[in-house]
Each structure stands twice: as structure tokens, then as C-alpha cells.
Amino acid sequence: TKTQNFCxxxxxxxxxxxxxxxxxxxxxxxxxxxxxxxCYLYMKTIERAAFPRRLWERVLxxxxxxxxxxxxxENLIYWPRFIRHKCKQRFTKITQYLIRIRKLTLRRQRKxxxxxxxxxxxxxxxxxxxLIAAQLDSAIExxxxxxxxxxxxxxxxxxxxxxxxxxxxxxxxxxxxxSEAEREEEEDDDEDVDKREFVEAEDSELSDFEDMDKLETSxxxxxxxxxxxxxxxxxxKSKGKTPLKGPARRKRxxxxxxxxxxxxxxxxxxAA
Amino acid sequence: xxxKAIPKTxxxxxxxxxxxxxxxxxxxxxxxxxxxxxxxxxRQTVPKILITTSDRPRGRTVRFCxxxxxxxxxxxxxxxxxxxxxxxxxxxxxxxxxDLIVINEDRxxxxxxxxxxxxxxxxxxxxxxxxxxxxxxxRKGKEPTEHVPEVILNNFTTRLGHSIxxxxxxxxxxxxxxxxxxxATFHNQRDYIFFRFHRYIFKSEKKVGIQELGPRFTLxxxxxxxxxxDSKFGExxxxxxxxxxxxxxxxxxx
Numbered sequence: 001t002k003t004q005n006f007c008x009x010x011x012x013x014x015x016x017x018x019x020x021x022x023x024x025x026x027x028x029x030x031x032x033x034x035x036x037x038x039c040y041l042y043m044k045t046i047e048r049a050a051f052p053r054r055l056w057e058r059v060l061x062x063x064x065x066x067x068x069x070x071x072x073x074e075n076l077i078y079w080p081r082f083i084r085h086k087c088k089q090r091f092t093k094i095t096q097y098l099i100r101i102r103k104l105t106l107r108r109q110r111k112x113x114x115x116x117x118x119x120x121x122x123x124x125x126x127x128x129x130x131l132i133a134a135q136l137d138s139a140i141e142x143x144x145x146x147x148x149x150x151x152x153x154x155x156x157x158x159x160x161x162x163x164x165x166x167x168x169x170x171x172x173x174x175x176x177x178x179s180e181a182e183r184e185e186e187e188d189d190d191e192d193v194d195k196r197e198f199v200e201a202e203d204s205e206l207s208d209f210e211d212m213d214k215l216e217t218s219x220x221x222x223x224x225x226x227x228x229x230x231x232x233x234x235x236x237k238s239k240g241k242t243p244l245k246g247p248a249r250r251k252r253x254x255x256x257x258x259x260x261x262x263x264x265x266x267x268x269x270x271a272a
Numbered sequence: 273x274x275x276k277a278i279p280k281t282x283x284x285x286x287x288x289x290x291x292x293x294x295x296x297x298x299x300x301x302x303x304x305x306x307x308x309x310x311x312x313x314x315r316q317t318v319p320k321i322l323i324t325t326s327d328r329p330r331g332r333t334v335r336f337c338x339x340x341x342x343x344x345x346x347x348x349x350x351x352x353x354x355x356x357x358x359x360x361x362x363x364x365x366x367x368x369x370x371d372l373i374v375i376n377e378d379r380x381x382x383x384x385x386x387x388x389x390x391x392x393x394x395x396x397x398x399x400x401x402x403x404x405x406x407x408x409x410x411r412k413g414k415e416p417t418e419h420v421p422e423v424i425l426n427n428f429t430t431r432l433g434h435s436i437x438x439x440x441x442x443x444x445x446x447x448x449x450x451x452x453x454x455x456a457t458f459h460n461q462r463d464y465i466f467f468r469f470h471r472y473i474f475k476s477e478k479k480v481g482i483q484e485l486g487p488r489f490t491l492x493x494x495x496x497x498x499x500x501x502d503s504k505f506g507e508x509x510x511x512x513x514x515x516x517x518x519x520x521x522x523x524x525x526x
Contacts, residue, residue, distance in 0.1 A: 108354075108356050119514065123399075123401075123492065124401070126462065126464070127401060127402065127464050127490055127492075129462075130461045130462040130463075130464045130466075131461070131464075131466065131490075133281065133282070133283065133461055133462065134459055134461035134466060136457070136459055136466060136468060137482060139426055139457075139459060140424060140455065140457050140459075140468070140470060140472075140482055141472075141480050141482060143424050143426070143457075144424075144455065144472055144474075144480045144482075145478065145480055147422075148474065148477070148480075153450050
């Protein structure tokens, strides 16, 4: 507090450092303290000032609130009013907080477990390394391909390449051309499917192409532009990875061509 | 020149764990047929999951709960206004829930997960870290649909890992709908379980593309209890004891 100091003495009645409420300054003093849920009245008298060991006399107070107040009164009879009043006030406060403690323990307690900084750091570091070691994406892809091979998906996905190989081996050129036509149709179907699903991705590709355009105009030589396009293409591939599926396939053969101006409009028409 | 040596990784040098599950182990097979997940694996029960948080969840946790609810089919989110876990567990059992997930939160981020299989099943307590909500993941996918996803459980080798893996598997209904093309992955690596949720597409026979959607998080197992969640009287099947278990860099338990 601004105007008053706290008293550090544990036998203090009010808690403030005053001449009237200091247990050291007054030779006749009383306090109420509680230990393990039971309240005691401590008293100090002039007669025992020479015996520090027997200085504080302890009286156990009744558990009943009113009876305890009466006990305080009868023990502190003929004592100054101030001390009596403050004792009772202190006793009241103490009982109130004891009640609150008992109520709280009935509810759920929140146990605070301290974090250990070193361990936290160690765990985070290990987690990062484990993540890198895990290579989740490739693991998931492998697992999915395994399941495809083991025919868990049944007949939904038809990549009957084996059937085609057998057909190629057994039959003649005419059947070969037929199977090729079928394969082309299937690829077209896949591409159509991709087109239908990833329309948004294609819009993004348009923006990528615009960037490529800017790169082109900024670069002076074709070769520089080529490298940038390739880098940009590979960058697109790695960044997207996900949405660039059908269009990525179509883009790859084009990057290998030397002349960029030809690739630009052709891919644009494809995308459109 | 000497032939190129195989590089030593932590996975290569891993201390051999005697509880590693052998696929043909009869004892393990018998155990699995008779433990608490048997009704699930015999397709007698359909999983129904209750997701809840600790008291007063903050925004991030709330959103994470909702996203988790979309990922796991047949799950419901209920907020907990100070209700004791011991009391809601009988209610859940009465209402036919099979699993309970409690996401514990600290300073506005989720950091713990308690997963318990309800009709008297094991309870696992995890430390959750590195939680990414759907909008923080760099991808362009839409939200997960209502189809039942497939489940991939990777690298759960030991007995303990096996039981945890089965716990995760019990969250999802048995028959994945392949039309949905969604897959939820629990990948265990060096005692960290990474959860991811993807949508896949087969570009050709040898190539598959995946697109990450849905939240992601990593879990580290802290303890596994035999019965349902009980902090005082439950018998712990496994606790992570830091002094004993974190001594070697090459020893893992899951």
C-alpha cells in the first residue's frame, strides 16, 4: 500500500506495520492463526516476556463459528478493544477462506504441469527431424499404389495395361492399332476428367504463364529465357505438386522445346 | 573403389525392440481377437465419436475441433461447460458413443489429446504439437466431403504401437467409400505420429497425385491406460518416463 508497509512478522494481527499492530512493539498481543484447517488463538503477555520459548500461548478454537467467537471473547477478556476486535475479524476471514478451499477441492482441480524448456526444445527438434525422415508424401503415395496393385479398389480404376500387353503379344498389327486407339481414348478420358476437376488449377496456370511472359520480355536472350522457363516450370511443378496434374503432364514436353514463343500460344490455346 | 555403403540412419540403427510384432504371431492374433476392439473389427459396432475440449476453449481450438469433426465421419462436437469427465463418460456410454476425444488446450492452442475407446476401452493420452488448420495448409483443395475416408497406418511395429494403431483404426468406419478418394494417414516415425488427410487421384497405373486437405497435427504418446479415463485409479499400461526412456537416441517405443 502507498501509505503503509506490510509487516513480515507471522504473528501480526492486521498485516500492516503500525505501532499498534506490531507483535514486537506490544508486550500484550494476540493473534488468530490456522494450521491444517484448525484455528488457534495465540496470546502473548508481559509476564512471559523473559521466556521466549513460552512466549506465545496457544488455544485451540472450536470448529463451530459462534462458539469460537465466544472462546475468543472469554480468553481475551479485559484485553484492549482493538485487539479483540481485530482478532475476531481475522478469525472470520480465515474461516471464510477455509470454506472456500473445501468447496474448491470438491470440484475438478486443474493440475498444472510445468513445461521443461530443454525438453520442449529437444522434442521439437526431434519432431522436425522425424518429419523429414518420414517423407510422408512418398510413403502415402507408395501405400496407395500398393493398394491399387492389390486390387483393394476393385474395378473403379481401370488401367488394364497388362491386358493390353497380352493383346499386343498375341495379336497382329491391326489389333495393335486398335489397342493404341483405345489407349489414346482412355488417356483422353483421364485428361477430360482432370479438366473437369481442376478447372481452378488451370486458371492459376494462366497466371503462371503471364509471369512467364513477363520473364520473357525482361530477358534479352532466348537461352536465358529458356532457363527461366524451365526453372519456372519446375518451380511450378514442385510448388503445386498437388493441383498440377493433367496440365502438368501437357506442359512438360513443351518446356523441352527450344523456342519459347511457340510454346506460349500453344499452351494457352490448350488451356483455354 | 569400395562399393557404396548403405548410409546409417536412425531407423537402421534402431535398437531392436523385443515387442516388435511379427505378422504371423499367433499370440498377437489371439490377443487382438479378444481385446476391446474385437467388436469393431468384427463389424459389430459402428464408430460414433464425441469430440470435446477442456474448459473454455479458445478460437483456434474450436476451429480445430470443427475441422476434426469433418475429417472423422460420424463424429459430434460438444462443448464442455465445466463438466467432469467421470460424469460424462457414463452418459456417453448410454448414448452409444464408441470413442471419446478430448482436446486439451493451453494458451489458446491445442496441445493435448485424450483418446478413449468407450465401452471400457483403453485410453491414450497424447501430446499434440504442430497443429495446422485447414487454411494454413498450402493447397488448393476444397473441404473434405462426407465420404468415408480410407485409413493408412504406417510403421506401427511394436505391440504398443499395434494397439495404438488399432485405436486409431477404430475411429473410422470399416468400409471406406472409394468414390470419395480421401485418405487419412497416421504415420509413426520415431515415436511421433503424424496425421495427414489427403485426397488422391491416380494419374496412371504407376503414378498417384495427392492433395492435402484437412488439418494436420503430430502426436506423441504420453500414456496408455487400461480402462476408461481415470487419472487416480486407472491402471497404466504404459507411461512415458522421461528418465528411463529418453536415454538412447535410437530407442523407440511405438
